[in-house]
Amino acid sequence: MTKKVRTRFAPSPTGNLHVGGARTALFNWLYAKNTGGEFILRIEDTDFDRSAERFTNQILSALSWLSMDWDEGPEVGGPHAPYQQSQRLERYQEVVESLMDKGVVYPCYCTDEELQAERERQKSRREPPRYSGRCRNLDNAEIKKFEEQGRSFAYRYQIPDKPATVEDVAKGTVNFPPDQVGDFIVVKSNGYPAYNFAVVVDDHDMEITDVLRGDDHLSNTPRQLYLYEELGWEPPRWCHLPMILGDDGERLSKRHGATDVESYREQGFLPEAIINALVLLGWSTPDGVEVKKIGELINDFTLSRINRSASRFDYDKVKYFNSQHLRSLPAEELASRLQPFLPEEMLSEDLDNLEQIIEVFREQLVLLSDFSELYREYFSNQFSPQKSALELVNNNPQGAKIIREFLTNLEGIDDFNLTNITEAIKNTAQQVDQKGAKLYKPMRVAVTGQLEGPEFHTLMVPLGKKRCLDRIQTVLQELEDD
């Protein structure tokens, strides 16, 4: 029997969750869900200077919003707690000591300046910039001298001089020639573990079976592989995902505008739309159907359909997905999603009719935030017909007459429902013997003051009899004033 799949997402809390990170999390989550495995969340906060708790909180909340729940991790705990690297320092120490016992780890007293100077020198000589191993064989006298100078030290791992072969699910077999990497730091001088060391320890301890991550990590993998071999641990399966680039083809960064998941939430995107858009970056559905619900994605997701080339996040397409998902949401659900986006001035009677109003605007909505403008335009008490709209009615010889007949027909309605309103429209059509735009435009203008917009007879129901009649009278008034 094969082992149960355990994937993880291991963000560093040095910024908000951005689309690249979310995509990585998503693939790990989907893969775990698809195989009935577990998804672990781990916080890699070993960058003492840049990590901040508010980022951890933001990441957690963004993940939750996207509906990616984790089986183990912060807040939920689990058998391998704590899931935060800054709280696992003792464990790293323990592993470093075992490496020291094997003599494959040594203290390095080099300062930042020295290391940087070394790199500069190598570059100018057109050599690969990498650590020379100068502290590898320090004798006691030298160590004593450094100690007396008050220098701090970091631990470096002495890499074996041999090629590394990474078997990657997405990229295939990748060979790295020897001599490409220098001895790297496993524990920083502040006592915190360095990335390449901490991931190995944690992924092993947490029994991670599959590591799905951005392919910017591919060239780090040999280092990690060396460590796995040194420690006698079985490495996970690696699957390096193609990167998501900015619209200019460059690595995603702050200046690319909206890259935070949070900002999409604020703009009125639905989490399922973001997920739908994200999953198609570097992966494709087996049947070619692109708009999918989360459950369908879980069902469809396999590693074999991951592609290998980088992609860009297309804002227009996310909007398309949003409009599609918006349409398939039940009115009740949509009403609840809309809550944070409702205009403050919304009337209580309209609030009561929210679901009805939603149906009026449904096809027009692309973002949740579009609702309030639509509401203001068609439900506002400040009703002021557009000039161009009035002109059109004026230019129609029957215009005013249509509206007057329409008004009379509406006045006679007791129960102001869609059937009766439609009836009134039909009656008006017969009375004035008009059809098409000539008939409908004046009525539309009379009710909405505009030439375009949502289907106006559906809109009339939640607008209510009184507001409709008032508006029609206003329009008639303004027509006469001309």
Place this chain on the structure above:
RNA sequence: GUCCCCGUCGUCUAGCCCGGCCCAGGACAUCAGGUUUUCAUCCUGAAGACAGGGGUUCAAAUCCCCUCGGGGACACCA
């Protein structure tokens, strides 16, 4: 600079592993028509790509090589 990854319509991609069904299919965006007695929706259509060059082969988007282009790593960042 060295090493690694990648290169199909403007964008996301299918096809590539196992060459022929691909003078390359779909989606978004764009443009043009049409349906809907109004509007929105929707439908139909158009335009639009195998980075370039060599090979191998009866046959190459698919296999091999080179070039070019993009990205990544070479950090006491992850």
